[in-house]
Amino acid sequence: MDKDYYETLEINRNASNSDINKAYRHLALKCHQPNYGQTGSVEQFRQLGEAYDVLSDPQKKAIYDKFGEEGLKGGTPPEYGSSGAWSSRYIYHGNPEKTFKQFFGGDNPFAAFVTNDAPLHFGGLRPEEMKMQDTHIERDLHLSLDDLFHGCIRKIKISRRVMNDDGHTSSIKDKILTINVKPGWEEGTRITFPKEGDQGPNNIPADIVFIIRQKSHPVFVRQANDLILKAQISLEKALTGFSVDVKTLDGKRLNVPINDIVHPAYKKIVTGEGMPLSQDCSQRGDLIITFDIQFPENLSAEKKQLIKQALAFK
Known part of the structure; x- marks a missing residue:
C-alpha cells in the first residue's frame, strides 16, 4: 500500500508550502531526541523526514500527487516528462537527522535558548515563543536646524531579508520607512521601527532605530x-x-x-x-x-x- 505523506504530516492535499513547513516543524520537534525512547518514535521520525523531503520539493510533490509512491519510486512514464524518457526513481537517503538539520539549520533548534546547563522540556512550548530577537540596528539621521525648527517628513528606503511563504527560504526586498520629524526635536532623539530588520526562520527581526543628528548652522x-x-x-x-x-x-x-x-x-x-x-x-x-x-x-x-x-x- 502506498504511503500517504499527507497523512504522515497530518495535513490535507490542498496544504500550502507554509502549511507543510509548519506541520513538519511541529511533528519533528515532538519526535526528535530526547523522545526516541518512546515506542515508534524513531520510525515515525524517519517517516516524517521522508514525507517532508517529498512534499517540500515541488517536482517530487507533483509526481507523487499524480502517480503516488509507486510512480515516485518506480519512475514516471515518458509522456509525463519533457525528455521523452522515464524519470529517475526517487530514493530517500534514509537519514531523518539530515533532513532535520537542513530544516532547522542545526541539530538543536533550541541551542540559543539553553542556559545554565538546564535542559529544555518541550511540554507544548512552541518554537515561535522561544525565538530571540536580534540586536537592534542604529542609524544616524542628519537634519538641519531648519528641519528641526519647522518639522519635516523623511522617507528612508531600507533593504532587508524577508521570509518567503514557504517559511524556509528568504529574499531581499525594499521597504520605505516614514519618519515624521516633530518641531523642536533635539539631538539624540531616537525613532524606533519595531522588527523591521532581517527576518529568519529562527529569529525575531531586530528593531531599527534612527538617531537624530543635528547639522551645524551658519548663524x-x-x-x-x-x-x-x-x-x-x-x-x-x-x-x-x-x-x-x-x-x-x-x-x-x-x-x-x-x-x-x-x-x-x-x-x-x-x-x-x-x-x-x-x-x-x-x-x-x-x-x-x-x-x-x-x-x-x-x-x-x-x-x-x-x-x-x-x-x-x-
Missing part, C-alpha cells in the same frame, strides 16, 4: 531650546549703544536695541524667539545674543588722550 548655535547668536561689534558700539538685526528661523526680521554698555560677559536675551518645545510647539525657548568686541589694534597719542578725557567724566 545660530542651539543650546537645548535656546538659540545662541554671536554678533561682532566695535569697542565704540560696545560703549555707546547700537542695534542688532536678526533674521529668525521662521523668517522674521528683528531689530534688537542694545542700550547697555556691552562688556565681555554681557548677553542680550530675547524671550520666546528660540526653538519650539517638542512637547508644546506653541512655547519656545529664547534667543540669546552674545558679543565679540573688536578692539582697535593701535591708537594715536591724540586719540588716547581723548579717550582718557571721555572716561574721566562721571
